[in-house]
Amino acid sequence: MNAHVVYATITGNNEDVADVIIKALNDAGVNVKKTEISQTEVDEFENTDIAIVVPYTYDNGSLPDEGLDFFEDLADADLTNVIYGVAGSGDTYYMSDFCLAVPKFEAQFAKTNAIKGADGVKINLRPDEQDTVRLTEFVTNLIQSAQT
Ligand code: FMN
Structure with a gap:
């Protein structure tokens, strides 16, 4: 099974979240590709079993600026069979x-x-131990969905 984790970060917290997710995936035997959002084309998601996005939120609930192209392209992708x-x-x-x-x-x-x-997971600032538990559960659910 393969997963692709795409993250956006300014001060590192969301890369930390991505790394917690990646560790849980690796521990479960999943092969993981990790890329930064502005360096990623949406069609890369077509070749994966599990697609994960880890974005930060800025000014009044805004998306990451450097991820706006990716966000717009995502709506036009055909990700049939992708979790x-x-x-x-x-x-x-x-x-x-x-x-x-x-x-x-x-x-x-x-x-x-x-x-x-x-379900989406919202984390306050840097992921703590409780967040690691929630993110591991998130990964378990994704893997279970990909197996059915
Ligand atoms: N967090 C939110 O949840 N909603 C916001 O609207 C929001 N606006 C922000 C605006 C500014 C100017 C700054 C500096 C932070 C804001 N944040 C907001 C907090 C960041 O999302 C938070 O610090 C996050 O962990 C940063 O992720 P990063 O370390 O991956 O860059």
């Missing part, structure tokens, strides 16, 4: 805008024929 999941770090200080990039990416994936394999 997807989105997890991201934001800051609860921003209250109603907390981690809004997560549901935004989920809505974009929903246009691609891909199948949602796990």
